[in-house]
Amino acid sequence: MIARRELQFETTGRGTYDLSHDIQQFVADSGIKLGMCHVFIRHTSASLMLCENADPDVMRDLETFMSRQAPDGDPAYTHTAEGPDDMSAHVRSILTQSDLNLPVDGGSCALGTWQGIYLWEHRFAPHSRRVIVTVQGD
Amino acid sequence: MIARRELQFETTGRGTYDLSHDIQQFVADSGIKLGMCHVFIRHTSASLMLCENADPDVMRDLETFMSRQAPDGDPAYTHTAEGPDDMSAHVRSILTQSDLNLPVDGGSCALGTWQGIYLWEHRFAPHSRRVIVTVQGD
Amino acid sequence: MIARRELQFETTGRGTYDLSHDIQQFVADSGIKLGMCHVFIRHTSASLMLCENADPDVMRDLETFMSRQAPDGDPAYTHTAEGPDDMSAHVRSILTQSDLNLPVDGGSCALGTWQGIYLWEHRFAPHSRRVIVTVQGD
Numbered sequence: 001m002i003a004r005r006e007l008q009f010e011t012t013g014r015g016t017y018d019l020s021h022d023i024q025q026f027v028a029d030s031g032i033k034l035g036m037c038h039v040f041i042r043h044t045s046a047s048l049m050l051c052e053n054a055d056p057d058v059m060r061d062l063e064t065f066m067s068r069q070a071p072d073g074d075p076a077y078t079h080t081a082e083g084p085d086d087m088s089a090h091v092r093s094i095l096t097q098s099d100l101n102l103p104v105d106g107g108s109c110a111l112g113t114w115q116g117i118y119l120w121e122h123r124f125a126p127h128s129r130r131v132i133v134t135v136q137g138d
Numbered sequence: 139m140i141a142r143r144e145l146q147f148e149t150t151g152r153g154t155y156d157l158s159h160d161i162q163q164f165v166a167d168s169g170i171k172l173g174m175c176h177v178f179i180r181h182t183s184a185s186l187m188l189c190e191n192a193d194p195d196v197m198r199d200l201e202t203f204m205s206r207q208a209p210d211g212d213p214a215y216t217h218t219a220e221g222p223d224d225m226s227a228h229v230r231s232i233l234t235q236s237d238l239n240l241p242v243d244g245g246s247c248a249l250g251t252w253q254g255i256y257l258w259e260h261r262f263a264p265h266s267r268r269v270i271v272t273v274q275g276d
Numbered sequence: 277m278i279a280r281r282e283l284q285f286e287t288t289g290r291g292t293y294d295l296s297h298d299i300q301q302f303v304a305d306s307g308i309k310l311g312m313c314h315v316f317i318r319h320t321s322a323s324l325m326l327c328e329n330a331d332p333d334v335m336r337d338l339e340t341f342m343s344r345q346a347p348d349g350d351p352a353y354t355h356t357a358e359g360p361d362d363m364s365a366h367v368r369s370i371l372t373q374s375d376l377n378l379p380v381d382g383g384s385c386a387l388g389t390w391q392g393i394y395l396w397e398h399r400f401a402p403h404s405r406r407v408i409v410t411v412q413g414d
Contacts, residue, residue: 002311002414004310004381004414031408038312040377040378040386042237042386042387042389043388044390045156045328050182050232051232052182052228055219057216057217058225058228060217061216061217061228062228062229064215065229067206068214069207069339070347076250078337079331079333079334079336087334087337090327090328090337091341092329094325094326094327095233095372096233096234098326099378100236100237101176101178101237101377102178103178103270103272105270110270111180112179112182114181115182115236119355130388131378132386134312137140173278174410174412178292178390188374189366189369189370190320190321190366193355193357195355196355196363198355199352199353199354199355199363199366202352202353203352204368205342207345232373234370235373238374239316240316241314241408243280248316248408249318250317250406251318251320253320275278276278
């Protein structure tokens with residue numbers, strides 16, 4: 001059995017967005033009990049990650065880390081057509097994930113207690129982000 | 139066909155642990171010859187990677203690199219409840235992998251000659267780490 | 277249904293190589309319309325990424341970023357047997373991807389408009405790189 005849907009998420013600009021509920025709901029709706037759930041983002045300036053879901057400070061610290069690691073407006077960049085957050089967004093994307101594959105067990109993604117599924121918007125401006133979710137199994 | 143098991147690994151603190159043998163053994167036991175093997179770690183302060191398996195210096199150098207990249211006790215971090223290695227462990231995790239997907243061919247993971255499957259414990263203290271292995275195919 | 281092939285790519289040394297056409301061709305040839313396509317590189321000094329495919333400046337800027345992030349000949353490294361680009365290549369590999377999983381829809385990988393599949397050769401010298409492609413579905 002395979003269930004697939006493209007979900008759309010409206011971001012309000014740079015930051016992290018918890019997709020856990022939407023993904024788990026789609027898995028539940030699929031009726032698949034044992035298998036895999038695959039999450040794929042169709043963009044190169046936003047990405048996915050599994051991260052600690054209890055303390056919002058973790059997200060703030062990750063943002064601090066990335067801002068320092070891949071500074072906006074870095075004078076070394078030449079791809080600057082869309083502004084200072086254009087190239088830094090691509091760098092952040094390649095350092096994180098475009099796709100996540102998660103075990104489905106008992107009808108939901110078998111995440112650890114502290115794991116959440118996040119979309120990380122790397123652009124300053126709001127964007128509409130398309131995420132393809134695929135659930136396969138029995 | 140699908141075979142799944144949750145393996146548990148007891149780490150002795152920060153460092154890399156070679157899981158290749160355990161994973162390959164589970165694939166062999168599954169009887170699946172052609173398909174995929176998925177490895178998933180249910181934590182956000184330990185991660186997975188495929189890495190050079192011949193020279194232990196590689197692991198030491200990776201540790202050196204990460205310690206510099208994501209320093210413990212970084213004064214920029216606010217999520218510090220569990221100590222100086224708390225937030226740095228989350229950063230290291232998002233820069234590496236929580237899940238690996240590997241082709242199974244001829245009854246084992248078709249790794250390259252120099253590829254090993256490693257768990258990277260990012261916390262100083264020993265931890266019990268849960269890893270879900272899924273083998274799918276024929 | 278499962279289709280698998282090992283593709284071989286001859287690199288001319290450090291740089292990025294667009295595999296999108298070869299991968300999409302293999303998916304088309306497989307006849308599979310709905311499912312997943314998995315791409316796996318059997319090396320630890322070259323990697324895979326999904327990246328912006330329109331402006332070659334992005335690749336140059338990523339190279340600039342990585343050269344600064346993981347400098348060749350870093351005096352902190354001890355694994356130097358194969359030269360100054362040996363250990364830096366391993367670091368670059370663990371910061372990017374060894375495997376990509378992509379949704380197949382309508383007989384091709386459902387990439388975003390600006391997403392391309394790239395092999396990133398991290399060694400200075402030309403190498404022959406083996407990539408296993410697996411397509412599964414109906």
